Amino acid sequence: MPTREEAKAQRREAIINAALRLMYARGDSGFSMRALADAAGVSIATPYNLFGSKQAIMLAVLDTGMAHYGERLAKLHADELEIFFEAVSLATELYAEAPKFHQAVLFSAYGDGGRDYRAVFGDPRFLFWKDLVTRAREAGFLHAEIDPSALALALSQQFFICILEWAYGEIELDELEQRxxxxxxxxxxGAATASGGARLKPRISALQQRLTDRWSISDPRTPADASR
Amino acid sequence: MPTREEAKAQRREAIINAALRLMYARGDSGFSMRALADAAGVSIATPYNLFGSKQAIMLAVLDTGMAHYGERLAKLHADELEIFFEAVSLATELYAEAPKFHQAVLFSAYGDGGRDYRAVFGDPRFLFWKDLVTRAREAGFLHAEIDPSALALALSQQFFICILEWAYGEIELDELEQRxxxxxxxxxxGAATASGGARLKPRISALQQRLTDRWSISDPRTPADASR
DNA sequence: GTTTGGATTATAACATGTTATAAATTAATG
DNA sequence: CATTAATTTATAACATGTTATAATCCAAAC
Structure with missing residues (x-):
């Protein structure tokens, strides 16, 4: 005889678990609210009672993934400049572990344009980058006048759109990482001091070379094919 | 007795015009395929025959807007560095002229994640920025080793995501422009020579100041409210 | 002018997210 | 234990994008 709240929590969990199962198994396609209700052994009205919408369920699923990312992120130790790049690489690693799932969840969660999406994805990410920027500035890699918020927003957005491109199948994971x-x-x-620039400039050259090599072979946006 | 092709072209035009009318009048909401067919005086099957999908119709509508932007863009004359910022400001001006319409068309066209969207929006924009980057490099504002494609892609994506944020109602037009x-x-x-940097650095300071001022008042992501 | 064939039409249908409603279930309350 | 009230359930319904089908229209070909 479970309490009312317990029963509710159980249903919540059953729904999230069913969502995870469906996403892993079949990705975004075949993951309908009716299928979810069946898989969770629940009426179709219940997910709406407990979560409100399909998107809200996706966000809840995304939340569990975010927690995992956060844990692994905390374990990273690199200097105040290197950490930016390692954090990016970590994300691509996690995506590589379950690509179809992540694509599906990103795709669904972004549904309405991402207003709610940002609540669980955008804002925490933004704060994370802002923290890194602040530390890099304190370490003397970035100019003291740089505003962490402004720079962090640019970083965060850039990361976000590249992830989106990957989720939509436009680029591969390794290209995501490099871009x-x-x-x-x-x-x-653009915001670096001399000491920061000395570390970043070689990196820019090396990365640019790799990106250019790739484009000259496979990217349709290479000049030769620009007419399409 | 119009030719078969003429009749088809007329229907095409009627549909696009109806789409424009509906978008201007009611924005994205209330713009259904059935409503469109009615407004165009055509069966609901016809838009599918002629365009294939709702999204394709949105893209056709977007195309007409793009042509307009292109014309005004060509008239801009500024030096090789200034032109970047003027091109951005021009876009915000055009959006300001018919905001609801642009938001609606962006919203709809981006529907499936923008695979097709990029065909009419992304690629031409990318090539445009690449051209500007190339010229700025030749003018000595950017380092010779900079690859125009790599930098243009970053610019293009950043612009794109900010536009998206505006379309989704997250930021206002003037904030879009400043960001x-x-x-x-x-x-x-980040890619500038000394002469380019001399022009850009003051700009960064000034813009950053304005963005920071704004955030300290209204942006929920300001540290004080970061707990939400 | 008659025939032909491609396009449009009206219409039904399907899957989807979502909402509404009435009945049934069941923990909480007395 | 009996009552109450919150929740879930079953079910129907709605709006949407999209597809399929058969009938109809009408320029094009002869």
Whole structure:
């Protein structure tokens, strides 16, 4: 005889678990509210009672993934400049572990344009980058006048859009990683002191070379094909 | 007795015009395929025959807006560095002229995540920025080793995501303009020569000041409210 | 002028997210 | 134990994008 709240919590959990199962198994397609209700052994009205909408369920699922990311993120130890790039690489690693799932959840969660999405994804990320920027500034890699919020927002957005491109199948994971690294290097270098610049400039050259090599082979946006 | 092709072209036009009318009048809401068919005086099957999907119709509508932007863009004359910022400001001006319409069309066209969207929006924009980057490099504002594609991609994406944020109601038009200007200045400065940097650095300071002022008043992501 | 064939039409249907409603269940309350 | 009230359930319904189908129209080909 479970308490009312306990029963509710159990249903919540059953729904989230069913959502996870469905996403892992079939990705975004085949994951309908009716299928979810069936898989969770619950009426179709219940997910709406407990979560409100399909998107809210996706966000709840996303939350569990975010927690995992946060844990691994906390374990990273690199200097105040290197950490930017390692954080990016960590994300790509996690995506590589369950790509279809992450694509599906990103795709669904972004549904309405991401207003709610940002509540669980955008804002915490933004604060994370802001923290890193602040530390890099204190370590003397970035100019003292740089405002952490402004720079962090640019970093955060750039990361976000590249993730979106990957989720939508436009680029592969390794290209995601390289592109974000490159843009991060450029943005940071735009705000860097001499000591920061000395570390970032070689990075920019190296990354740019790799990106250019790739484009000259496979990217349709290479000049030769620009007419399409 | 119009030719078969003429009749088809007329229907196409009627549909696009109806779409424009509906978007201007009611924005995204209330713009359904059935409403569109009614407004165009055509069966609901016809838009699918002629365009294939709702999104394709949105893209066609977007195309007409793009043509307008292109015309006004070509008339801009500023030096190789200033032009970046003027191009951004021009876009915000156009959005300001018919905000609801642009928001609606952006919102709808981006529907499936923007695969097709990029065909009409992303790629031409990318090529435009790449051209500007190339010229700025030739003018000596950017380092010779900078790859125009890599930098242009970063600029293009950053612009894109800020536009998206505006379309989704997250920021106002003037904030869109300032944010893009700021990030552009940072990115360009990250790739700038001494002469380019001399022009960009003051810009960064000024823009950052304005962005920071704004945040300290209204932005929920300011540290004081970060707990939400 | 008659025939032909491609396009449009009216219409039904399907899957989807979502909402509404009335009945049934059941923990909480007395 | 009996009552109450909150929740879930079953179910129907709605609006949406989209597809399928058969009937109809009408320029094009002869």
């Amino acid at each position: 974000v690294h490159y843009t991060f290097a450029l943005l940071l270098n | 893009v200007h700021y990030t552009f200045a940072l990115l360009l400065n």
